[in-house]
Amino acid sequence: MHGLVFVTWEKYLAERFGTSLLADYRQRIGESASDAPLASRVYEDERLLAGVAVASRLTRADVDTLLLEYGRYFILNGLTSRLCMYLLNQVHGGRDLLLMMSQAHEQMSQASEGIRPPLFGYGETTGDPTGMYLYYDSPRKLCSLLHGAIEGAGIRYGERVLVSEQTCMKRGDAVCTFAIRFVHPSTPLVSSPHPGAPTTARMSQGPMPSQPAPEQEGRWEAQHWLADQVYAVLPEAGGLTLSEVQEMLRARFPDAVEAARPFLVLEALNHLHHAGWVVTSANEPGDALGNRRYWRAQRVGS
Ligand code: HEM
Known part of the structure; x- marks a missing residue:
């Protein structure tokens, strides 16, 4: 993992x-x-x-409590927020994040050997656009972690989350099924998330995250631009080292020398790697930052 x-x-x-x-x-x-x-x-x-x-x-x-808390923490902590920025900044709500994560996890498995992403399926609920079903299949059976991550997804975007697990692999079902409803905190909660959902459904509400400050948004736009340029210079195979990527950027953008500083280029490579778009030689014997190579991962669905 x-x-x-x-x-x-x-x-x-x-x-x-x-x-x-x-x-x-x-x-x-x-x-x-x-x-x-x-x-x-x-x-x-x-x-x-x-x-x-x-x-x-x-x-x-107990193990399930730890995994649930950890799942929530995983989505909200600063390190995931920073490294997975490329994915997390593409959406503005918990529901959209969940819908994106099936393909995003699969893409991540193209970037590192030994990654076996969870399989997610999605189902709509009749007559409730805020509701959805998530079907989870993984040999690891980490449904408690998933439960926490779903709550974390809502909290991250300032939403209330109603979530209940209706079938579970650990109880012998073929897959785990979660009934989920993300609601804006100003919306009154009038009914259970879905017909038949247990009344013990957990509800979590996190602190409303503040809107990103304009300078933060500007910074993210600059990081996004740099990551796109870094991706553009990377080869399909073989790889380039950090300093080779820098050289290519300097040659392409002689007026943007600042953007090719090692820290910024390394950050862009890390963002791309955690989105599953860039493979690194980090797991090869003898790897060190100075000789680590980077190349494009195969794109899922292309
Ligand atoms: C709401 C969104 C997300 C959900 C529900 C979710 C759920 C999960 C679950 C349940 C696993 C455990 C693996 C398994 O069950 O087999 C997992 C693994 C993982 N997730 Fe997510 N995740 C989410 C967002 C993210 C984000 C934003 C990232 C950032 C890059 C990420 C990166 C990973 C990674 C790297 C693994 C390990 C995969 C492996 O090594 O096989 N996830 N995720």
């Missing part, structure tokens, strides 16, 4: 339970400072599943 999941999982443990719990956790799973997870790498699924079991023993919280 992708390193971003491992890094944010440990960040969640530290922020939720404290850094001494994280130190204890790392000791129990035999993780030293030198093999702490990196967002640029891919790790075995078992490492996460074993880690969740250890965290459950240490915190006395």
Whole structure:
């Protein structure tokens, strides 16, 4: 599984339970400072599943509660927000984010070997444009994490979310089915999300996120422009190093030398990688930032 999941999982443990719990956790799973997870790498699924079991023993919280909280955290924390900016800034609501994530996860699997994205299917509800069904199929059966991520998607865009899991792989069903309704906080909630939805449906409401400041929007536009230019100079195979990408940008845009600064180009490459559009050699033996190569991932659906 992708390193971003491992890094944010440990960040969640530290922020939720404290850094001494994280130190204890790392000791129990035999993780030293030198093999702490990196967002640029891919790790075995078992490492996460074993880690969740250890965290459950240490915190006395059950596994599903931890995964649900972590799923919410995954969508809202600063690192995902930064690295997955390219995806998250394309939409303005939880429903649209969910609808985008099936293809987006599949695209991510083109960018790193060892990624096995969850399969999502979508269903409409009759007579309620705010409602939807999400069908989830994954050998990992991380439906609690998914539940939290759905709540996080609503919170991220300042919406209230009603969500209930109606069928579950862990109870022997073929897939997990979630009935979901995203509502603007000013809309009164008059009925259950869908006919037959359990009355125990969880409702979460997060803080209203503030509108992005104009300078933030301007910054995002500049980052988007640079990411597009970086993508344009990358080859289909073989790859270029960071400094080679810089050289090509400088040659193409002699008047925009500032834009080709290493930090900015690296950030653009990271955004493209986390959207699944760029492959890196980060998991190859002997990889280091100086010799890491980048090339275009195959586009899903093209
Ligand atoms: C509401 C939106 C999202 C939902 C519901 C969601 C859901 C999930 C779930 C349930 C998994 C666990 C994998 C499995 O079940 O097999 C997962 C994995 C993952 N998600 Fe998302 N996700 C969302 C948004 C994002 C975003 C914005 C990113 C940013 C790039 C992202 C990146 C990933 C990555 C890298 C993995 C690991 C895949 C692997 O290594 O196999 N997700 N996601």
